[in-house]
Amino acid sequence: MFETTFGQNDAQTVAVAAPGRVNLIGEHTDYNDGFVLPLALQKNTVLVGAKAAEGSTIVRLVSEMSPEDVAQFDLSKPDELKPGGEPEWANYVKGMVVMFQRQGYAVPGFDAAVSSDVPTGGGVSSSAALEMATGTLLEVFADITLEPSTKAKWGQSVEHEFVNLPCGIMDQLISAAGQEGHAMMLDCRSFEIKPVPLDDPSVKIVVANSMVKHSLSGSEYPERRAQCYAAAKALGVPHLRDATMKMLDALPEGTLDQKTYMRARHVITENDRVVRFAQALQERDYIKAGLLMNDSHTSQRDDYEVSVPEIDHLVRIAQSVEGVYGARLTGGGFGGCTVTLCQENAVPALFEAFKKEYEPTIGKEALVFDTEAGPGARVLKL
Ligand code: GAF
Secondary structure, three states, X not given: OHHHHHOOOHHHOEEEEEEEEEEOOOOOOHHHOOEXXXXXXXXXXXXXXXXXXXXXXXXXXXXXXXXXXXXEEEOOOHHHHOOOOXXXXXXXXXXXXXXXXXXXXXXXXXXXXXXXXXXXXXXXXXXXHHHHHHHHHHHHHHOOOOOHHHHHHHHHHHHHHHOOOOOOOHHHHHHHHOOOOEEEEEEOOOOOEEEEEOOOOOEEEEEEEOOOOOOOOOOHHHHHHHHHHHHHHHHOOOOHHHOOHHHHHOOOOOOOOHHHHHHHHHHHHHHHHHHHHHHHHHOOOHHHHHHXXXXXXXXXXXXXXXXXXXXXHHHHHHHOOOOEEEEEEEOOOOOOEEEXXXXXXXXXXXXXXXXXXXXXXXXXXXXXXXXXXXXXXXXXXX
C-alpha cells in the first residue's frame, strides 16, 4: 500500500508495529494511580513510513481501511496541527507528532501507511496501538530511544488533547512495554513494570468481542473518573489507590452519595484483586485467579456500572463452560470485549458455546480469538 500510494520504493521505508491489549484484571484503576495487569495482544498496528524529500514539511498518511483517502498536514503550519479534522484516525498520528515537537524533537515531513489487525472500537486499544506505532516511527526518524513510559505518557496526552478522552495510562503503557510470554503488572503511579510469566501451555486467554461498539468519550468515562476523584477528596487521600475499604466505610453517613460510594468500592477492591491475581498467576493457581476475575466482573457490573447486557451474556456463557477458570469484561466497558482464562483443552467448547449461545439471543455473532502475550512496540525493519 505504501508504494502504490506514495510511489517511494520499499528500500527507503521503515516498518514498525505496536500491539493492542487485553487487560486480565485491574479496570478503571489506572487513573486512580493503581495497578493493572494487561498483556500485549499478538494483533498489531503496523506503520510503514519514509521521510519525505529533504526540507519537506508535509506529512501524508494512508490507511488500508480507506486506501483512496490520503490525509495530509503541513508541519510548518500550526493551524494544521490542531486537533480535529478528517479522517478521525489521523488525529492519533498528528497528536504524536505534536508531542514530539513539544519536547523539542525535530519531526521531518514523512509518508506513512497504516495497516492493523487490532479490532477497532472493540475495547482492545486500537488507538493506543496507533499512537505507540507512530511514536516508534518518530523515534526512528529522530534517532532516539524513549523510555516506554515516556512514549506512553505522550500517547495519553494525545487522547486527552486530541480525542477528548481523559483516559489513564494503561493502554499506551502496555502497548509500549509488553513482553512476549508475560502479562505485565503496571504500577500506574510509579510506572514500575513487572513482567508476570504467562507461558504455561496448559492455560489460554480467550477474547470475545461483543461487537457492541463503545465510545468512551461520551459522558460516562469522565463521570466515573470525577466520582473517583470526589471520593478520594472526601477520604483525604491523593487517589483511591491510597484508600482502604476500612477508610471508606468509616466515612460519616451521607459523606458520599450511594453511586460515588459504589465507584470507590469498585476501585479499592479491584486494586486489591490485581495484587492477589498477580500472586496467583505467579503460583500458577488458576482457580484462585479465575475467581478474582469473576469477582472483578461482578464489581464492574454492579458497583462501577460499566457493563452492558451483551457483555454480561458473554461472561455468563464463558463461566458455564467446564475448564473455564474465570471471565470478565475487559477495557473501558459499555460494550467491547470479555476476557476468559481457561484450560487449554476447554478452548473448543468455549468457542462452541459462544457461537451457539450468543448470536441467538443478541442477534449478532461475537468475534472470538485466543491469544498469547505478544511483544510491545518495536521496529520491524530499518
Ligand atoms: C480505557 C482507558 F483508556 C484506560 O485508560 C482504562 O481506564 C480502561 O478504559 C479501564 O480500565 O481503556
